[in-house]
Ligand SMILES: Cc1cc2nc3c(=O)[nH]c(=O)nc-3n(C[C@H](O)[C@H](O)[C@H](O)COP(=O)(O)OP(=O)(O)OC[C@H]3O[C@@H](n4cnc5c(N)ncnc54)[C@H](O)[C@@H]3O)c2cc1C
């Protein structure tokens with residue numbers, strides 16, 4: 035039996051009856067819904083998966099700004115976490131569905147407008163992620179030795195626009211601002227022995243820069259306390275086991291935690307226990323490992339950056355305001371700055387205080403303060419046949435599993451709207467392809483991406499790594515056209 039779990043069984047049987055009667059269940063069915071998805075990250079692919087699974091003849095076209103698919107799975111997930119990238123197999127399976135097509139190298143909002151897409155498709159889903167970052171707006175923030183963690187991540191992952199970022203590692207101390215998982219990712223990449231990174235898909239260019247790095251100490255600074263950190267247990271444990279590296283955790287920060295441990299709900303409890311144990315009673319194995327370490331990472335709390343201090347062309351440190359934590363709910367306490375200050379000396383600053391969404395088309399409503407497209411259950415506020423999923427709709431938080439759940443939910447909402455006749459069935463892909471052709475856009479299909487993929491893995495093989503990413507869009511397009 036054909037299984038369509040997300041819409042009711044009666045809905046399924048109606049579709050099957052209709053499609054049998056009209057003999058319309060093939061992928062050339064022009065009276066079947068045809069959905070356009072903008073962005074090929076997890077949100078785009080999981081929304082597509084749900085739509086294809088939930089409707090027997092619906093078609094999906096995925097438009098992606100880059101010639102290559104997979105969004106942050108390719109350009110965000112750390113190179114030393116290859117297992118996370120296995121989701122690419124599921125996305126590839128979705129792309130191989132005969133009712134799904136991928137069109138890379140198409141920037142929506144520039145090469146084609148959202149209005150044009152709406153005119154020719156039954157519905158448009160915006161799942162283009164959040165590719166800007168939050169700023170601190172403090173003096174010195176624009177100094178070239180202050181990097182956004184987003185750009186640094188793009189640099190080591192080979193994102194074309196960041197691949198040749200100026201990364202200055204001629205300092206012994208880097209300060210990372212923020213206590214999220216991205217902060218731990220960038221700290222780990224700065225401290226991991228280069229020979230271990232060399233076996234990953236990190237780009238050769240960044241590997242060479244990291245090989246010459248003088249950084250021996252990374253200080254991760256958060257504005258709140260150990261009970262409010264945003265990173266998670268697996269990532270913290272990995273830091274405590276990093277070869278040749280020891281944590282520097284100040285006892286005073288953890289002393290009081292014992293009292294509240296029993297009342298903390300999971301998984302925060304396990305995370306706090308790990309922090310507490312690493313600071314106050316590390317295992318013998320860990321102590322042994324840390325004794326011989328020549329690099330170190332340090333966690334600092336209750337400090338808000340107020341100025342990046344510079345001299346000539348260099349950074350000399352970051353000045354912080356010391357914070358009090360206020361509020362009765364200990365997990366949601368606010369950081370309130372006092373007049374007391376502290377300076378941490380360093381030569382490099384990585385700002386890791388979160389990503390931010392941005393508008394891509396003036397015709398689409400956008401909440402610039404929150405950095406999201408306003409929506410209810412994925413339906414864009416005040417619009418018909420326009421939806422959003424993933425980080426652009428929910429904000430830049432959540433791991434791939436959260437984004438998957440969101441993509442599935444939005445897919446279900448859309449299936450309901452199709453079923454209830456809310457959407458006008460339109461399927462005019464050719465009109466969009468004609469426009470793109472007129473505008474001189476070289477569209478990259480999924481099979482062309484597979485040519486790029488093969489090229490990268492073959493190059494990687496020669497270097498003893500899973501792949502060496504092509505970082506030039508021009509070269510990607512040349513390889514795709516072969
Ligand atoms: C540094 C980092 C590391 C992470 N590591 C992990 C991890 O280890 N494990 C985990 O579970 N989660 C991880 N996450 C979270 C995970 O990456 C996100 O949950 C997920 O990628 C969000 O999916 P998305 O599709 O909304 O956005 P994205 O993945 O950003 O996808 C958006 C896509 O839209 C495309 N796009 C943008 N603008 C346009 C346009 N105008 N036209 C067409 N296409 C466009 C982009 O190129 C991109 O391909 C990490 C996040 C970051 C930032």
Ligand SMILES: NC(=O)c1ccc[n+]([C@@H]2O[C@H](COP(=O)([O-])OP(=O)(O)OC[C@H]3O[C@@H](n4cnc5c(N)ncnc54)[C@H](OP(=O)(O)O)[C@@H]3O)[C@@H](O)[C@H]2O)c1
Nearest residue numbers: 212213214215216217257258264386387388389431432433
């Ligand atoms: N391995 C993984 O699974 C992995 C890896 C990377 C990313 N991710 C996920 O991707 C998402 C994004 O991660 P992220 O680290 O970018 O964001 P995040 O989890 O939201 O963390 C942002 C950090 O920046 C701090 N911050 C925000 N504004 C600040 C300000 N003005 N001044 C000082 N500090 C400020 C936050 O502190 P406050 O709490 O005080 O606001 C928080 O510590 C998260 O869901 C994360 O779990 C997962």
